[in-house]
Amino acid sequence: MYESSVIDYLEKLALLKFTDEEKKRIESEIGKIVELFSELVNVEGLDIVEPLYHVVEIELPLRDDEPLNEIDTNHELLSGNAVLENGYVKAPKTVGE
Amino acid sequence: MVNNVSYKYISMPIYKLLQEFKTDPMKVFDYLEHVYRVIESVETKIKAFITLMPQDAVFRRVETLIKESKGKIDSMKLFGIPIAVKDVISTKGIRTTCASRMLENYIPPYNATVIERLINEGSIIIGKTNMDEFAMGSTTETSAFYPTRNPWDLSRVPGGSSGGSAAAVSSGEAPIALGSDTGGSIRNPAAFCGIYGLKPTYGLVSRYGLIAYASSMDQIGPMARNTIDLAILLSIIAGHDPKDSTSLPIGSKNYVALVKELVYKEPKLRIGIIKELFENSDENVKVKAYKVVDKLCTYHECLTVSLPYGKQIVAAYYIIAMAEASSNLARFDGVRYGLKVPFENKSWEEVYLEVRTKGFGYEVKKRVALGAYILSVGYRDMYYIRALKFRRILKETFDKIFRSVDVVVSPTMPILPPKLGEFFEDPIKIYLADINTVIANLIGIPAISIPVDFYNGLPIAIQIMSKQLTEEILLYLSMQLEEKTGFRNIIAEVH
Amino acid sequence: MYSNPKLLIGLEVHVQLTKLKSKLFCPTPADYKKSPPNTHVCPVCLGLPGTLPVVNRKAIEYAIAVAKALNCEISDKLIFVRKHYFYPDLPKNYQISQYIGPGFTAIAKNGYVKIFVNGKTKIIRIRRINIEEDPGRILYIGSIEASPYSLIDYNRSGITLLEIVTEPDMTSPKEARAFLEKLIAILEYLEVTDPREEGAFRVDVNISFEGFGRVEVKNIGSIKDVEKALTYEIIRQKKIVEQGGKVERETRHWDPNKGITITLRSKEYEEDYRYFPDPDLPPMRIDKNFIEKISSTLPELPDDRINRFVRQYSIDEYRATILVLNKWLANFFEEAAKIYSNYKKLADLLITDFLRWINEYELMPENLKVTPLHIVKLLKLWDEGVLSVKMVKELLPRVIKEGVDIETYVVSSGYMRISDREYLCKVIEEVIRENPKAVRDALSNPKAINYLVGLVMKKTESRADPQITREIIQDYLNRLRMEGS
Numbered sequence A: 001m002y003e004s005s006v007i008d009y010l011e012k013l014a015l016l017k018f019t020d021e022e023k024k025r026i027e028s029e030i031g032k033i034v035e036l037f038s039e040l041v042n043v044e045g046l047d048i049v050e051p052l053y054h055v056v057e058i059e060l061p062l063r064d065d066e067p068l069n070e071i072d073t074n075h076e077l078l079s080g081n082a083v084l085e086n087g088y089v090k091a092p093k094t095v096g097e
Numbered sequence B: 001m002v003n004n005v006s007y008k009y010i011s012m013p014i015y016k017l018l019q020e021f022k023t024d025p026m027k028v029f030d031y032l033e034h035v036y037r038v039i040e041s042v043e044t045k046i047k048a049f050i051t052l053m054p055q056d057a058v059f060r061r062v063e064t065l066i067k068e069s070k071g072k073i074d075s076m077k078l079f080g081i082p083i084a085v086k087d088v089i090s091t092k093g094i095r096t097t098c099a100s101r102m103l104e105n106y107i108p109p110y111n112a113t114v115i116e117r118l119i120n121e122g123s124i125i126i127g128k129t130n131m132d133e134f135a136m137g138s139t140t141e142t143s144a145f146y147p148t149r150n151p152w153d154l155s156r157v158p159g160g161s162s163g164g165s166a167a168a169v170s171s172g173e174a175p176i177a178l179g180s181d182t183g184g185s186i187r188n189p190a191a192f193c194g195i196y197g198l199k200p201t202y203g204l205v206s207r208y209g210l211i212a213y214a215s216s217m218d219q220i221g222p223m224a225r226n227t228i229d230l231a232i233l234l235s236i237i238a239g240h241d242p243k244d245s246t247s248l249p250i251g252s253k254n255y256v257a258l259v260k261e262l263v264y265k266e267p268k269l270r271i272g273i274i275k276e277l278f279e280n281s282d283e284n285v286k287v288k289a290y291k292v293v294d295k296l297c298t299y300h301e302c303l304t305v306s307l308p309y310g311k312q313i314v315a316a317y318y319i320i321a322m323a324e325a326s327s328n329l330a331r332f333d334g335v336r337y338g339l340k341v342p343f344e345n346k347s348w349e350e351v352y353l354e355v356r357t358k359g360f361g362y363e364v365k366k367r368v369a370l371g372a373y374i375l376s377v378g379y380r381d382m383y384y385i386r387a388l389k390f391r392r393i394l395k396e397t398f399d400k401i402f403r404s405v406d407v408v409v410s411p412t413m414p415i416l417p418p419k420l421g422e423f424f425e426d427p428i429k430i431y432l433a434d435i436n437t438v439i440a441n442l443i444g445i446p447a448i449s450i451p452v453d454f455y456n457g458l459p460i461a462i463q464i465m466s467k468q469l470t471e472e473i474l475l476y477l478s479m480q481l482e483e484k485t486g487f488r489n490i491i492a493e494v495h
Numbered sequence C: 001m002y003s004n005p006k007l008l009i010g011l012e013v014h015v016q017l018t019k020l021k022s023k024l025f026c027p028t029p030a031d032y033k034k035s036p037p038n039t040h041v042c043p044v045c046l047g048l049p050g051t052l053p054v055v056n057r058k059a060i061e062y063a064i065a066v067a068k069a070l071n072c073e074i075s076d077k078l079i080f081v082r083k084h085y086f087y088p089d090l091p092k093n094y095q096i097s098q099y100i101g102p103g104f105t106a107i108a109k110n111g112y113v114k115i116f117v118n119g120k121t122k123i124i125r126i127r128r129i130n131i132e133e134d135p136g137r138i139l140y141i142g143s144i145e146a147s148p149y150s151l152i153d154y155n156r157s158g159i160t161l162l163e164i165v166t167e168p169d170m171t172s173p174k175e176a177r178a179f180l181e182k183l184i185a186i187l188e189y190l191e192v193t194d195p196r197e198e199g200a201f202r203v204d205v206n207i208s209f210e211g212f213g214r215v216e217v218k219n220i221g222s223i224k225d226v227e228k229a230l231t232y233e234i235i236r237q238k239k240i241v242e243q244g245g246k247v248e249r250e251t252r253h254w255d256p257n258k259g260i261t262i263t264l265r266s267k268e269y270e271e272d273y274r275y276f277p278d279p280d281l282p283p284m285r286i287d288k289n290f291i292e293k294i295s296s297t298l299p300e301l302p303d304d305r306i307n308r309f310v311r312q313y314s315i316d317e318y319r320a321t322i323l324v325l326n327k328w329l330a331n332f333f334e335e336a337a338k339i340y341s342n343y344k345k346l347a348d349l350l351i352t353d354f355l356r357w358i359n360e361y362e363l364m365p366e367n368l369k370v371t372p373l374h375i376v377k378l379l380k381l382w383d384e385g386v387l388s389v390k391m392v393k394e395l396l397p398r399v400i401k402e403g404v405d406i407e408t409y410v411v412s413s414g415y416m417r418i419s420d421r422e423y424l425c426k427v428i429e430e431v432i433r434e435n436p437k438a439v440r441d442a443l444s445n446p447k448a449i450n451y452l453v454g455l456v457m458k459k460t461e462s463r464a465d466p467q468i469t470r471e472i473i474q475d476y477l478n479r480l481r482m483e484g485s
């Protein structure tokens, strides 16, 4: 079992909730996962190397500042999946912060 | 065996089908007719697809293709060839769900670069295949819709996360398929379903349109029933894409020609046998895999190499994957696309929370939440940075290994395909089963899974890895083994 | 004790690089401001699943030019990070940005800007410059509070922003203003942005009294509002401090309509943005040649131009600064100075009345009717005594607004000083005939002549040359005296 306060913290970070059943499951798993992660503590020479972020050596390619000729006048990109109102995407309100 | 189906036809490699289709384009319909008969017969048992294109729609698409391609057919590399596409790759106008409630109704308004390339070569998408939700899993059981079954044994998993693609190919529902591989997601199901699968060098195939799981490790790759088909598909999807900043600035190669040339010249290679990865495998797997290695060693020079890391590899992989996943999956909030909940008069935080709670399954929530934790101040150094440092050590370890050998070999999976639900109680056990495959993703090298044998009717496969951008070497060895084992164009009999 | 604690002001300025034709990470056209909502979008800037960013080269070049102009150290590596926070205007729920931390850095840091306030030059240090993408824009139905949902326009999403962060080196709203004016001038000279475009620059201010909690006021849209918000905060915080209270560490919002700041959220702990290098964007080496190439094409910048003005035109730093910080005004000045050599007089007219009328009429520099030649002609007529100071001030608005040619106008309208003696004699004769008493007074009291001059001025609507008028009247009075004696 893992402390439920940790689960609350995880939920807050990821902006989601576990169901009660899922909570039980993660509480029993999280300890084992953290234990697995802790395998890295004892790797020899870890402190003296730099983190490897990108596995292939490639320079960031840059693009010329050339705009596309067309714009999405008819909202083809959004109309299938978003709720539109006068061309705006409807979203929950953001007041009160 | 399905009635009214010519298995000779269904099991035909695509390079032969292509010849037939190019001589007589009408044969495309004929072939598809057989494919759909297979699908009709086995799909209810296997559940390889999330979205299956209706036969009449596919026929109409072929009609248009024939009309539009007049005079160009000969130059098209996949003319009329049906393909199954993992449901993590964006297809314009075709629902793309990632096997998640979150994207159950999401219809991408654009095509992934690989899809554009397939369409340009005359390939026909027949459906989007099942997978672990957002590719997080190795059994296709985390799909929000239903699990896919292993065509060789319906009580077992097909592997994952590209389990639908592998099952479709091995059962004859499609001759070839696209999968994606972040930690073995192509090779694992290819091994469990007895087909060929290749994870290319990181950056060889464009990720544009691939819904990201762990961006620094994700690669799209080919799945097929023989080496040449695998090479054909790779030749089409590989090569620089200006829409992907991690795409290597090199063109594609004609892998078929390269393989044929290598097979003809038959160079002797130095093959490294990763002792620990054999020893850690189930006995049955180990024995069979060693037998195959012996076949390779009769011609090539084999030597044992040692890998001084075990669980650390899996730990590093999951830390990096979860961290990146937490970031990549932040965008799913139901506003622009994805799961909708009523939101009037609710605060955005309430709504986002509800969308993400209802839209994600357990495994996804777990990885996203742990990933956020791993990146948060106070834990980042302990987990994330350490994992990245280990990644460099692992890369250097293999750089060194590849100075003494050309390729390294191991079983693809240390276990036989498990029963559905077998690992439910112990997620660590299934994570640890990824140890052989995650190496290639952590360090960006190519890896192939080659089916070699059966044990009790279940396929066994070996994995070969090589230096970055030497896919042709892997295909050459695959071809050699294919000749030796005769494991080619085999279709599972679904009972 | 706390009656005079030191005031510390730091600024975080977000500037859109409006001169770019496409967005930062996608080729969507960047000129979205007059377009209907959600038309300047593509899969990338909508954050659709599977999309990937590709960096606009020009954006990097502009950022380096700005970094050079702000005297910054430029990083030898270009690295983008993901900054995570959930908010409905942010399509990916992370912003591709830059930061200084383990494994990543900003494109530039440790620079400075010189400002000129109260006759003194002061250095404001720049902490760092980031390149980042702008989020979309949220709108509300009716009032913010009553709105049951919000509406989002993603046209702005992905527009290139520079975030320029200063050290807390400013000690008054006036200095903050001077800094922003200077910064905007620099950006304008570099031609990377049009600061007058709506929403092109937004400022977050940090303000604290030394030893007290730091308050951040977010998202202020104009220099004027920055000054007002700071003034408001100073008074608010001073009051708390003087009453022995504690200024809470918090983020506040500036309400430009009410002219007050309001609490947005308290900052008990630092927000955790979970920065990490964006795996979709490998790093780029910024080599010396790349920087050199950009540096070599930089235009003359405000500091250099101010120095040159002081040298070349012998005007003081104060005047030079005002001129130069208005790029078009400085250009106007230099055009005029080619054909008019009393530079100080020219500068004075431009930075006072001229500028006042331009602002009064809300004229746009790019479509002004008035040319340097117009102003020079006005000054020359003034120098020649054809126009009086009063006339110049009266005529200036028309010259500015309508671009009237002053020479033609003065002749055709008869609007010039009357120095024609024959004509003036006629007028004076009339005045003398009509005012015999005044003439008598003037004969006995020399000072009373002014009254007669005034009457002439009145009759000629102030156009009579007062000098000549006085001479003629004096002559007449002298003749009368001689006749009478």
Ligand SMILES: [Zn+2]
Pocket (backbone or CB within 6 Å): C023, C026, C027, C028, C040, C041, C042, C043, C044, C045, C046, C158
């Ligand atoms: Zn865009």
